[in-house]
Amino acid sequence: MKSNAPGQLLGYTIQFPRALYHLLISGPGDAVCVEVLGDVATLKPDGGVIAEEDKSSIVGNPLTNKSTDLWKTFSNWIEAIISRDLDVGKMKFILYCNQSGRKGIVGKFSSAQNKQEAQSAIDDAKKVLNDIKKDHDIWEYYDFVVNQNESLLAEVVERFELQIGSDAGYDNVRYEIKRKHVPESQIEFFMHQISGWLQKVVTEKIAARELVIISWEEFDRQFSVLFDRTRRRELLDFTLQYPPKNEDIQNQVKVHPIYLKQLDAIGTTDDDILEAVSDFLRADVNRERWIESGIIDENVASDFETKLINFWKNQRKRIDITENSLTEEDKGQLLLGDCKSRKETIRDMSPPCSTIAGTYHALANKPVLGWHPNWEKLFPKQKEA
Known part of the structure; x- marks a missing residue:
């Protein structure tokens, strides 16, 4: 019997290393949330938001030109901006993927650095997908994003970044832990400890029906405890x-x-x-x-x-x-x-x-x-x- 359960499970679990990554690069006053504003988001003290959607696959690139994952992501962002009256000018949009592929629409969107380049990337996407029929799986998302909210899409694309990571999503975490001066020989120990803490916090908040929002201050306290414990495992010179x-x-x-x-x-x-x-x-x-x-x-x-x-x-x-x-x-x-x-x-x-x-x-x-x-x-x- 064939099953896509492993792929679905990876899709959920990859949010943990991504949330941990954002906590590691966050600063005082920041807060990282899971399943509040998309998969993972960072809330800035000035009202800014870094919204991230995470897409994964165990077989290949999940972000092809006609993939549902791609167009549903942009649809969700635009819908959230409209329904929550978010200030798009204070937002950054990240689409994280654990598999790379040929540069297509998503690559051009990510390369756009200003309004003109964003609009040009959208125009190219229209040309590539000009034969999309209304019965196609992506039509409802594509129609909502491109046909109904093109100007808002241009603002999103201007602030959009595609990030390609490793299969399980932990390479970036290891790098950031190393940048925090954790000894090389203790990085795996530290990562396992801090990952376990994060999963416990997320699980407990979900079980208590609370929003999963973790402040930098809460994370920093735990980081300091584990950092001190890690140093005791290493005879520093x-x-x-x-x-x-x-x-x-x-x-x-x-x-x-x-x-x-x-x-x-x-x-x-x-x-x-x-x-x-x-x-x-x-x-x-x-x-x-x-x-x-x-x-x-x-x-x-x-x-x-x-x-x-x-x-x-x-x-x-x-x-x-x-x-x-x-x-x-x-x-x-x-x-x-x-x-x-x-x-x-x-x-x-x-x-x-x-x-x-x-x-x-x-x-x-x-x-x-x-x-x-x-x-x-x-x-x-x-x-x-």
Whole structure:
């Protein structure tokens, strides 16, 4: 048995990503509504309206020259303008379609930028459809739009835009979420969360027989909550925004704290010293920012350090057993290299590249570990007063 149910279902569900898209590009004072002024509309605080109709297909272009979807859309807009006494001068009309096709009447309508171009596009449409009979499916809409309200149609066409999207309508949503500085790796998570919230709001309003109108302020509150939750799923590298200052790096080299003296003890180069300082400072900034932002807490940070210490212990034992022929300095450099290249996660998330090495240097600075085989004698831990 053949059924067009999947196509019809897509036609309804595509309104959700479209409503979400308009909420993402809206601003303070705006409100986005569903099935109030067409499929989706944005109400502006100055009385302006962005009215959108959404057409979809799972097989091909639903907006051919003689398609009912095309002419019924313009008929609905003109009827709404007349019946609701809307100011067409404050309106924008969008026809969204999830499938592209050959440029026809709808393409020429969308290209029109002024009254003259709009009228020219209408004249071309008349020529293309001059053989339409009164028994054709589009006749009642075409007749109402072109024959009965041509001047109003010209005003609509002048403010009309055709938008072609993806099959399910979510590509534009992903792009706008990315523009809101949601981390790339968290875009899908964020989109699923905000989409679920929107569907819940729409369903509840319909069930309560309320108009589905969602203000920017209501959306922004939910966006902020989810954005904060998303950031907690991502170990942001705050040092991209707050990189170590050159004077801080030079000051570390001058003061030469224990972690740098530990590197001196195994004969590292000046470049190694500068790299260590950079990693140390970056890891310190990120650790503080992650804790301040609630991304991790002290227990998580302590657990991460414990994992690094355990790896250091195991590598130190392995090197003592298998690398007897190496000098003490070489053993230390081998241990340092193994630890710096260690892959470790924090709450199942991979930290920025400087975190592992920087944390090891912080531990060497206390010191609770070292690189030279005799590090405990060379750098005895100071007793607390």
